[in-house]
Amino acid sequence: MVSEHKPRVLVIAEAANPRLTSVALIGYSLTNALREVADVQLATELRNRDSILEAGFPADQLIPVDNRKMQGLAFKVAKFLRGGESLGWTIYSAFYNVAYPVFERKLWHMLESRLKSGEFDLVHRVTPLSPTNASPIAKRLKQIGVPFIIGPLNGGVPWPAGFDAIRRQEKEWLSYVRGAYKFTPGLQQTRDRASALILASGHTYGEVVTTDARREKAIYIPENAIDPARFPMPQPKAPSKMLKLAFVGRLVPYKGAVTLLEAALPLLKSRRAQLDIIGDGAEMGRLKELVAQHQLESCVSLPGWIAHEKLHERLCASDVFAFPSVREFGGGVVLEAMALGLAPVIADYAGPTELLPDDCGWRVKFESADQLRAGFTEVLTQLADQPEEVRAAGDRACQFVRANFTWPAKARQIRAVYDWTLQSAHKPQFAFAFNPEHRA
Incomplete structure (x- = not known):
C-alpha cells in the first residue's frame, strides 16, 4: 500500500x-x-x-x-x-x-x-x-x-x-x-x-x-x-532487404566498434547489411581505413557524434543495435535503442546483459576478442535471414523499456x-x- x-x-x-x-x-x-x-x-x-x-x-x-x-x-x-x-x-x-x-x-x-x-x-x-x-x-x-x-x-x-x-x-x-x-x-x-x-x-x-x-x-x-520526450514512440518501419545495424559510443577499444565492423564484414561486402557507427574517438582512423580497404563507403556511415536530442531520428532508421562493448556498468544507450524498437545484440557481460530480457535480443558469450568477433558474425548472419524475428524482438524490447525504464x-x-x-x-x-x- x-x-x-x-x-x-x-x-x-x-x-x-x-x-x-x-x-x-x-x-x-x-x-x-x-x-x-x-x-x-x-x-x-x-x-x-x-x-x-x-x-x-x-x-x-x-x-x-x-x-x-x-x-x-x-x-x-x-x-x-x-x-x-x-x-x-x-x-x-x-x-x-x-x-x-x-x-x-x-x-x-x-x-x-x-x-x-x-x-x-x-x-x-x-x-x-x-x-x-x-x-x-x-x-x-x-x-x-x-x-x-x-x-x-x-x-x-x-x-x-x-x-x-x-x-x-x-x-x-x-x-x-x-x-x-x-x-x-x-x-x-x-x-x-x-x-x-x-x-x-x-x-x-x-x-x-x-x-x-x-x-x-x-x-x-x-x-x-529514457526520457519519453527525447525518445518518442517509433513509427512502423518499411520492410528492407538489408539488415540495418547501429552502434553508438566512444570509439575506444573496449567499446568494440572495430570489432563490430570486422564481424559484419561478410554481410557488408555482400551488401546484405548497412552499418551506422555513431561516435568519435581514437579508433576513428582505424575504422576509416577498414572502410576504404574493403570499399564499404556505400554501406558504412561514420558521422561522428550526433546531438543527443537528434539521436532518436538516426537510430530509428536501423533494425539492430549491435554493441560488443566488454565493460559497461549501466548500458543506458542499449535502453535508448530498445525504446526505439531496435533489437540489441550485445556482449554477454556486465550492465547491458542485465537489462535485456531473453526474448528482446541476443547475447554473445565470449572469453576472448576473437571469440567475441566470431560470435557477432554468427548472430548477425543469422539475423540477416530472419527479418521478422528481428522486428518482433525489437517490438518486445520497446514495450519492455517503456513499461519499466x-x-x-x-x-x-x-x-x-x-x-x-x-x-x-x-x-x-x-x-x-x-x-x-x-x-x-
Whole structure:
C-alpha cells in the first residue's frame, strides 16, 4: 500500500545537469522525475545551477553548494595523471573520492538546522553513483533520526579475462588495486548507517551486500532510464532487404566498434547489411581505413557524434543495435535503442546483459576478442535471414523499456523505496530482467 502523502525529500546529487551526459544527466533526470512523487529539494554543486534553472527546475527547490575549488583541483590532478579526459576513469574516481566528502560537509553546515527541525522525512543521495564514495552526512543523519537512502550505486565491473591489453590502453592502471577502496575511511560505516541501499548491478550488489543486515535493506534498481520526450514512440518501419545495424559510443577499444565492423564484414561486402557507427574517438582512423580497404563507403556511415536530442531520428532508421562493448556498468544507450524498437545484440557481460530480457535480443558469450568477433558474425548472419524475428524482438524490447525504464517509471520505483523506508509499505518487487536477490 503506497501512501498518498508525498514524502519531503532532500535529494543529494552533486552531479546533476540536463546539458551533460552519463552520471550528471542521470542525477538531473531522476531528481526531476521524483518531483512528481515527492516534495523534493535538490542539493547540487553550484556549477550546475544555471543549467538546471534554464531547464525549468524551480529555483525554490534548488540548493546550490559551492565546492568548485576542491572539485576542480581534484579534476585537474586526475586529468594530468590520466593524460586527458577520456581515459583512466579509475584515476578520476580516486580523486573524486577525496573531493566529494567536502561537498557533503558544506551541505551539512548549510542545512543542519533544517534537518534537525524535521523539515525533511528522509535524505536520498543519488550521485555520486560510484559505490566507492563515503558519505560523512550518514553519521549525522543517524544521530538525529533522519533516514538516509543511497543509490542507485554502480561501478567497478572487473575487466573480463583476455582483455588486459585493452585495459592498459585505457590507462586503467589503478583498476589493478581497485579493491583498496574498501578501506576508504567511513565507507563501511556509511553503508551500515544507511536505511536503504539501492544497487544497480549484480556486481555492485555482491560488493556491497556482505552482511545479513545490508541484505535486508538492499534493493536492486538499475540506474538508467529514457526520457519519453527525447525518445518518442517509433513509427512502423518499411520492410528492407538489408539488415540495418547501429552502434553508438566512444570509439575506444573496449567499446568494440572495430570489432563490430570486422564481424559484419561478410554481410557488408555482400551488401546484405548497412552499418551506422555513431561516435568519435581514437579508433576513428582505424575504422576509416577498414572502410576504404574493403570499399564499404556505400554501406558504412561514420558521422561522428550526433546531438543527443537528434539521436532518436538516426537510430530509428536501423533494425539492430549491435554493441560488443566488454565493460559497461549501466548500458543506458542499449535502453535508448530498445525504446526505439531496435533489437540489441550485445556482449554477454556486465550492465547491458542485465537489462535485456531473453526474448528482446541476443547475447554473445565470449572469453576472448576473437571469440567475441566470431560470435557477432554468427548472430548477425543469422539475423540477416530472419527479418521478422528481428522486428518482433525489437517490438518486445520497446514495450519492455517503456513499461519499466522511463524516468517517470523510475520515479515510481524510487517512491516505493521511500514508502518502504518510512515503513508505510512492504519491500517492493519490480519486473526487471535480472535480480541479484533471486540468484542461486
